[in-house]
Amino acid sequence: MLGFLTLVWICIFLIFLLIRIPRLKNFPPGPQPFPIFGNLLHLNNVNPLNDLKRFAECYGKIYTVYWGTRPVVILNSFEVIKEALVTKAVDFAGRPQECMFSHMSDFKGILMADYGPGWKEHRRFALMTLRNFGLGRQTMEERILGEISHIVAYLEKNAGGAVNPQTLFHNAASNVISLVLFGSRYEYSDEFLTRYVQLITENSKIISGPWNVVYEAFPILRNLPLPFKKAFDNVKEIKEMTLKLINEHKKTSVPGEPRDFIDCYLDELDKKENETSTFSEAELIMQIMDLHFAGTDTTSNTLLAAFLYLMNYPDVQARCQQEIDEVLEGKDQPSFEDRHNIPYTQAVIHEVQRVANTVPSALHSTTKDTELMGYNIPKGTLVIPNFTSVLNEEGQWKFPHEFNPANFLNDEGQFEKPEAFMPFSAGPRVCLGEGLARMELFLIIVTLLRRFQFVWPEDAGEPDYTPVFGVTQTPKPYRMHIRFREPGK
Numbered sequence: 127m128l129g130f131l132t133l134v135w136i137c138i139f140l141i142f143l144l145i146r147i148p149r150l151k152n153f154p155p156g157p158q159p160f161p162i163f164g165n166l167l168h169l170n171n172v173n174p175l176n177d178l179k180r181f182a183e184c185y186g187k188i189y190t191v192y193w194g195t196r197p198v199v200i201l202n203s204f205e206v207i208k209e210a211l212v213t214k215a216v217d218f219a220g221r222p223q224e225c226m227f228s229h230m231s232d233f234k235g236i237l238m239a240d241y242g243p244g245w246k247e248h249r250r251f252a253l254m255t256l257r258n259f260g261l262g263r264q265t266m267e268e269r270i271l272g273e274i275s276h277i278v279a280y281l282e283k284n285a286g287g288a289v290n291p292q293t294l295f296h297n298a299a300s301n302v303i304s305l306v307l308f309g310s311r312y313e314y315s316d317e318f319l320t321r322y323v324q325l326i327t328e329n330s331k332i333i334s335g336p337w338n339v340v341y342e343a344f345p346i347l348r349n350l351p352l353p354f355k356k357a358f359d360n361v362k363e364i365k366e367m368t369l370k371l372i373n374e375h376k377k378t379s380v381p382g383e384p385r386d387f388i389d390c391y392l393d394e395l396d397k398k399e400n401e402t403s404t405f406s407e408a409e410l411i412m413q414i415m416d417l418h419f420a421g422t423d424t425t426s427n428t429l430l431a432a433f434l435y436l437m438n439y440p441d442v443q444a445r446c447q448q449e450i451d452e453v454l455e456g457k458d459q460p461s462f463e464d465r466h467n468i469p470y471t472q473a474v475i476h477e478v479q480r481v482a483n484t485v486p487s488a489l490h491s492t493t494k495d496t497e498l499m500g501y502n503i504p505k506g507t508l509v510i511p512n513f514t515s516v517l518n519e520e521g522q523w524k525f526p527h528e529f530n531p532a533n534f535l536n537d538e539g540q541f542e543k544p545e546a547f548m549p550f551s552a553g554p555r556v557c558l559g560e561g562l563a564r565m566e567l568f569l570i571i572v573t574l575l576r577r578f579q580f581v582w583p584e585d586a587g588e589p590d591y592t593p594v595f596g597v598t599q600t601p602k603p604y605r606m607h608i609r610f611r612e613p614g615k
């Protein structure tokens with residue numbers, strides 16, 4: 127009798143196990159997943175945070191949801207994200223390889239490359255190259271200022287009227303990275319540039335959209351002719367376009383005298399001819415795609431946010447202009463060094479990045495079995511740091527919920543950057559283009575504020591600061607009214 131009862135219990139237990147998605151031992155808490163779908167059915171209408179408040183106290187800081195049968199650990203707050211990305215740096219420096227983004231780049235490139243020698247060597251190479259070692263005679267600053275003269279020309283032509291600056295900023299950011307990668311800028315109407323940007327924008331939309339979730343959650347559907355197939359076709363076209371550029375470079379490049387990133391890479395390939403290395407032409411194509419993708423929308427969407435706020439906080443704009451006029455008096459152009467002398471404007475640019483929250487999260491993966499906040503996280507777990515939770519976190523900022531440059535100023539009016547400022551992330555995977563992006567934002571914003579006054583059009587109604595969701599967030603489309611100003615007046 128006793129034996130029979132035990133058997134029944136074991137059967138019930140086994141059935142239960144089969145139906146439930148097994149929870150890993152000492153794994154971060156989260157809502158109970160349904161078979162097959164996980165928590166996907168929860169996600170659309172319910173904010174996970176609201177749903178989960180009743181659980182353990184630190185539930186909002188670290189929790190698990192299931193995309194299909196795959197667990198995703200979400201990190202909220204400075205404390206948790208710092209422990210993962212900075213303190214346990216290498217443990218959390220991987221990238222998930224079982225996802226659409228990685229498949230699109232053939233496991234190559236740098237953005238989605240997993241932690242390992244290929245990523246490391248290419249990251250070091252790209253950082254060196256971007257830091258002006260071997261990018262020819264022109265400095266990065268000169269390249270950016272050159273592009274700015276085209277922005278200024280466009281705004282001068284339109285002064286007195288109102289424009290939507292979206293395409294302008296997008297093309298400018300794309301051109302700066304093109305100058306670095308290809309050694310040339312493109313007219314804003316150029317066919318190559320327009321097509322390249324169009325393909326990347328389309329893919330960015332697909333990755334941010336619902337079909338990406340379907341792709342991730344249901345591997346069986348991946349080979350069907352569903353909309354994500356378009357993304358793969360686009361990548362094919364991007365590859366062909368890039369290959370053509372590389373071949374043109376091969377004809378004209380002089381070894382040892384690189385003009386741009388492609389030349390530097392070709393030199394490196396020559397040097398490594400007889401060694402086994404992670405450098406290859408197929409890699410170069412993906413490196414170019416990744417750098418262009420990572421450097422364009424991010425920078426231009428941050429610029430869009432900057433001018434949205436500057437127009438709607440006219441006293442902040444005027445105070446920047448006064449500071450800029452005083453410090454740059456008699457100079458033709460600003461230089462990045464000037465940032466140390468204009469603390470208020472520096473604070474405004476940082477505050478823009480904080481509220482713009484252009485890249486709200488990132489995809490990481492654990493490189494080994496590890497621990498976080500006392501929970502066990504096995505190797506290969508998908509981990510998503512939620513940067514929004516840090517950039518708005520109470521306790522980290524003087525004014526977490528409003529646009530206020532005082533968040534970056536101390537009592538003496540000097541610029542001061544709180545540790546929780548991480549729009550570029552932190553740790554080994556920190557944005558590779560941070561230096562370039564900061565230089566671009568600074569030089570563009572300072573130059574434009576010095577030359578023009580930007581006014582929110584009277585007929586535009588109340589500004590809406592809520593961003594459009596995506597891999598990168600962007601303000602809703604708006605127009606800005608452009609007026610000339612005379613420096614010092």
Ligand code: HEM
Binds near residue numbers: 484487562
């Ligand atoms: C305001 C502009 C930008 C913002 C807010 C931004 C933000 C970020 C963030 C949050 C990440 C993810 C880090 C992580 O996984 O934890 C990232 C990665 C990256 N960014 Fe940026 N970025 C910007 C501009 C740029 C530019 C101009 C470039 C071009 C050189 C660039 C290249 C990259 C690359 C290559 C990575 C991947 C690094 C890796 O996986 O090792 N970014 N960026």
Ligand SMILES: *[C@@H]1O[C@H](CO)[C@@H](O)[C@H](O)[C@H]1NC(C)=O
Binds near residue numbers: 398
């Ligand atoms: C690679 O090997 C070939 C043949 O052995 C030789 O001619 C060439 O100089 C070597 N290249 C480098 C960069 O060492």
Ligand SMILES: *[C@@H]1O[C@H](CO)[C@@H](O)[C@H](O)[C@H]1NC(C)=O
Binds near residue numbers: 514516518
């Ligand atoms: C990210 O953080 C923000 C701000 O704390 C929060 O509203 C949002 O729900 C969080 N997202 C996730 C997926 O936890």
